Amino acid sequence: MAEKKLVEAITSMSEDFAQWYTDVVKKAELIDYSNVKGCMVIKPAGYALWENIQRQLDERFKATGVENVYMPMFIPESLLEKEKDHVEGFAPEVAWVTHGGMNPLPERMCVRPTSETLFCDFYKGDIQSYRDLPKVYNQWCSVVRWEKETRPFLRSREFLWQEGHTAHATAKEAEERTEQMLNVYADFCEEVLAIPVIKGRKTDKEKFAGAEATYTIEALMHDGKALQSGTSHNFGDGFAKAFGIQFTDKDNQLKYVHQTSWGMSTRIIGAIIMVHGDDSGLVLPPKVAPVQVMIIPIQQKKEGVLEKAYELRDRLKGFRVKVDDSDKSPGWKFSEQEMRGIPMRVEIGPKDIEAGKCIICRRDTREKIEVELDRLEETVEELLGKIQDDMLNRAKEHLETHTYTAACREEFERIFSEKAGFVKAMWCGETACEEAIKENMAVTSRCMPFNQECISDTCVYCGKPAKKMVYWGRAY
RNA sequence: CGGCGUGUGGCUCAGCUUGGUAGAGCGCUACGUUCGGGACGUAGAGGCCGCAGGUUCGAAUCCUGUCACGCCGACCA
Numbered sequence: 085m086a087e088k089k090l091v092e093a094i095t096s097m098s099e100d101f102a103q104w105y106t107d108v109v110k111k112a113e114l115i116d117y118s119n120v121k122g123c124m125v126i127k128p129a130g131y132a133l134w135e136n137i138q139r140q141l142d143e144r145f146k147a148t149g150v151e152n153v154y155m156p157m158f159i160p161e162s163l164l165e166k167e168k169d170h171v172e173g174f175a176p177e178v179a180w181v182t183h184g185g186m187n188p189l190p191e192r193m194c195v196r197p198t199s200e201t202l203f204c205d206f207y208k209g210d211i212q213s214y215r216d217l218p219k220v221y222n223q224w225c226s227v228v229r230w231e232k233e234t235r236p237f238l239r240s241r242e243f244l245w246q247e248g249h250t251a252h253a254t255a256k257e258a259e260e261r262t263e264q265m266l267n268v269y270a271d272f273c274e275e276v277l278a279i280p281v282i283k284g285r286k287t288d289k290e291k292f293a294g295a296e297a298t299y300t301i302e303a304l305m306h307d308g309k310a311l312q313s314g315t316s317h318n319f320g321d322g323f324a325k326a327f328g329i330q331f332t333d334k335d336n337q338l339k340y341v342h343q344t345s346w347g348m349s350t351r352i353i354g355a356i357i358m359v360h361g362d363d364s365g366l367v368l369p370p371k372v373a374p375v376q377v378m379i380i381p382i383q384q385k386k387e388g389v390l391e392k393a394y395e396l397r398d399r400l401k402g403f404r405v406k407v408d409d410s411d412k413s414p415g416w417k418f419s420e421q422e423m424r425g426i427p428m429r430v431e432i433g434p435k436d437i438e439a440g441k442c443i444i445c446r447r448d449t450r451e452k453i454e455v456e457l458d459r460l461e462e463t464v465e466e467l468l469g470k471i472q473d474d475m476l477n478r479a480k481e482h483l484e485t486h487t488y489t490a491a492c493r494e495e496f497e498r499i500f501s502e503k504a505g506f507v508k509a510m511w512c513g514e515t516a517c518e519e520a521i522k523e524n525m526a527v528t529s530r531c532m533p534f535n536q537e538c539i540s541d542t543c544v545y546c547g548k549p550a551k552k553m554v555y556w557g558r559a560y
Numbered sequence: 561c562g563g564c565g566u567g568u569g570g571c572u573c574a575g576c577u578u579g580g581u582a583g584a585g586c587g588c589u590a591c592g593u594u595c596g597g598g599a600c601g602u603a604g605a606g607g608c609c610g611c612a613g614g615u616u617c618g619a620a621u622c623c624u625g626u627c628a629c630g631c632c633g634a635c636c637a
Binding site: 093102119195232411414417420422560 | 596630635
């Protein structure tokens with residue numbers, strides 16, 4: 085990032101990454117802070133981004149047979165308490181509703197931190213026969229978790245997400261669905277958001293409260309910290325037993341269903357910012373950018389300039405395109421377009437019109453390209469595709485060059501003291517060892533990747549026989 | 561929940577030590593000149609200084625309390 089700094093309003097990444105993040109979120113006009121700590125106003129630019137994520141993810145869900153539903157936002161305390169591990173996991177961070185108007189409620193209710201219990205309660209009554217299975221439901225909603233420390237998108241007290249909840253006749257089918265949805269997330273991140281991810285399984289310590297197995301996709305941010313970007317849980321029949329969700333199978337036996345849940349939240353917007361952003365602001369992959377092309381007229385008061393800009397806009401109707409016809413100076417508009425992460429801008433002024441050309445400037449590389457006006461549509465299409473591909477490739481390269489391998493404890497500790505990124509290392513499989521690593525090194529296990537490698541025979545930390553290769557890192 | 565910090569026009573902040581007419585820059589409005597990397601001039605509008613007590617002839621400034629927000633830790637998507 086040795087580029088010239090064009091705008092003072094954004095702190096540079098190298099100076100203070102956290103401040104850079106906050107500056108970008110604000111200057112790109114994604115959110116405003118609100119009067120409630122940890123709750124944010126998502127502004128048009130931020131919400132349009134979420135809508136694009138939502139739409140494309142939803143299409144991918146539906147292609148696998150998912151149906152959307154909506155559950156209540158309140159959970160009676162008695163219902164939340166039905167699954168022991170689950171309530172222990174979430175109790176510290178739920179918000180309680182105790183009154184209706186002036187009157188105390190007979191039973192307090194929490195605002196959903198996640199809706200497993202609600203889906204289970206519903207499924208209990210809705211499922212009788214194997215013919216009622218599978219249930220493959222999803223809801224788009226917000227949930228509330230009363231976090232102590234909050235950051236826009238990364239950790240807010242209320243956040244938007246989707247939560248899928250499925251019920252199946254067999255353990256095998258549930259496991260398949262769990263993995264299938266993890267793959268949907270991973271493919272979505274890579275193909276749409278240009279974010280490469282590591283797919284794997286969480287250790288027992290890190291898995292979801294009440295789950296038998298949690299799968300995760302982990303992405304690496306620009307500062308070398310990890311971000312869990314989507315999760316998929318296999319509950320086995322644990323919730324089914326706690327809630328009594330039974331069905332009569334073909335063999336006339338009463339059986340418990342096997343369940344899964346999976347979610348992706350507005351947190352992914354934080355990942356987009358921290359994977360692709362630079363010192364000039366946000367950089368959006370063309371496939372999710374609410375505006376893909378900003379046309380900026382130069383000397384727009386001169387005869388014919390604005391008209392030409394509108395004409396180009398009309399010719400680019402197949403893309404998400406806008407003309408910045410405000411009366412700011414061109415330099416201002418350039419900076420504005422860059423801070424907002426709009427993938428491409430078209431500069432058009434009297435000189436260009438005379439020459440039958442325009443200037444296209446890529447947001448990701450800031451490369452300026454002179455384009456014949458009659459080749460505009462094809463050039464824009466080609467360049468948007470190239471930007472998308474290049475962004476993924478750069479992110480992949482960053483992931484690769486910031487993934488290290490440690491064979492022994494000395495190496496493990498040295499890498500984390502000198503570098504930021506993922507470290508692949510062997511692990512004995514014991515929670516106590518994992519806790520010691522966290523305690524002493526402030527490093528957590530991110531996942532046990534599906535693509536296992538054998539780095540050594542012994543645990544990188546305690547030296548006992550190794551069971552799994554683990555990605556370790558510092559996480560958001 | 562612990563540590564640190566901040567509350568003064570829309571925003572960023574100065575003023576507070578040593579009490580005495582509420583300030584600057586940016587933004588905003590109007591008009592004009594500009595326009596290829598955050599242009600400029602002129603004229604305007606906009607504030608009971610987070611809130612509540614107290615001290616004082618007099619409080620943005622001193623004292624007490626309180627609330628809110630931000631950052632960093634512990635916990636979590």
